[in-house]
Ligand SMILES: NC(=O)C1=CN([C@@H]2O[C@H](COP(=O)(O)OP(=O)(O)OC[C@H]3O[C@@H](n4cnc5c(N)ncnc54)[C@H](O)[C@@H]3O)[C@@H](O)[C@H]2O)C=CC1
């Protein structure tokens with residue numbers, strides 16, 4: 001069966017542009033077939049996108065919040081109507097199993113519907129004052145936003161950033177990932193079809209460094225939002241700081257999974273296998289360091305290696321496939337190098353540890369036991385299906401190990417003890433902690449990290465905060 005992949009274009013001021021040199025070819029990671037050329041925005045294209053965002057800024061700011069919410073709800077309805085096209089596009093460009101792609105589309109819809117609700121709840125306040133004086137605190141759109149999204153969430157990450165910014169009343173220029181541009185193009189079209197005025201949204205692709213430099217240094221842009229690696233996040237933050245512009249940074253993680261001595265090792269191992277192979281480990285909240293109490297460590301390892309070894313890997317379009325390929329040859333090479341380094345330092349590879357097949361970027365889901373603290377993979381985000389297991393003699397040792405990395409995004413813990421759960425909740429340094437499950441934050445909960453994982457939150461009642469400024473207006477009833 002053949003699936004269609006959308007034509008990739010730049011959307012600037014309401015017009016799709018295709019006739020540009022290619023900056024990249026999109027490759028299907030399951031079979032290495034070329035799907036499309038990605039047009040490269042020129043410097044003039046970026047200036048047009050900036051001019052459009054500047055002009056549309058006032059139009060969208062002055063659109064009633066309920067009307068903005070209607071556009072987001074209508075776009076969400078269109079996503080559901082076009083579900084098959086989205087799922088096929090995401091599976092083609094990223095290799096995700098179709099069921100996971102469907103989950104991503106539903107998540108994007110839920111995020112937009114949540115933000116639509118938040119648009120009409122952007123409350124300010126009236127401060128108490130003497131008669132004849134009105135003191136208002138207003139929350140207003142910050143202005144045009146430059147948004148940068150990664151390849152591992154081709155739809156939900158653009159949806160996250162666009163719906164937050166648009167709900168708050170900001171115009172946006174989105175640079176989505178060149179590696180997975182199809183879902184972003186389909187999504188932009190849904191927003192246009194839902195009635196978003198021309199110029200409020202532009203979508204560009206090209207050289208990431210050139211685009212970020214041009215957008216962030218332009219006086220038109222008032223705020224920068226990025227999801228991606230810590231290194232790039234730090235570079236963009238420095239660029240924005242030099243222009244005195246605020247940023248929202250959702251960066252990498254290295255999530256610990258604390259398994260306390262009172263937890264059932266077999267049950268936790270089975271849940272861990274399913275969570276580890278989600279998106280082939282290429283997600284910032286992926287569970288990575290399994291820190292297990294020594295009394296149940298061996299039982300955990302046996303059950304974990306068995307469950308991970310049984311995972312069905314393959315093309316996301318095949319039924320029953322639980323894990324697709326990694327996204328590109330860089331991730332394959334990174335997986336191999338991290339496994340070799342851990343092996344050299346004395347770790348034991350219990351299952352996986354090698355590439356699968358020669359066509360497509362498939363890597364076997366891998367469990368590594370007794371990983372020394374100094375192995376590279378204990379501090380570098382693997383972003384591939386590697387699970388690292390370590391035994392600890394006490395909860396204290398486990399918490400200290402969990403907190404020993406420079407990032408703090410997601411964390412997980414399993415225990416039947418209330419006091420252990422309470423201590424972990426208080427002491428683990430991460431923005432997102434799930435106890436006795438592997439679920440992440442739904443749209444009504446704040447998503448974001450501590451330390452090098454960035455700052456700012458997406459979702460929850462915090463969702464529109466980054467995209468607004470707080471202003472005060474005091475107004476006397478008469479001229480004194
Ligand atoms: N937190 C997350 O969601 C993501 C984290 N990563 C982390 O980054 C590591 C390396 O990933 P790679 O794709 O090899 O490298 P990378 O860091 O070069 O690229 C990651 C993403 O950032 C974008 N990017 C790169 N330079 C940029 C710039 N100057 N301005 C704006 N966007 C820019 C790219 O287009 C790409 O989509 C991964 O191992 C993982 O640890 C990567 C993608 C997503």
Ligand SMILES: O=Cc1ccc(S(=O)(=O)O)cc1
Pocket residue numbers: 107152153156157158160227250282283284285447
């Ligand atoms: O990998 C990090 C990541 C992926 C997706 C999202 S969301 O869908 O925008 O919530 C956030 C972070």
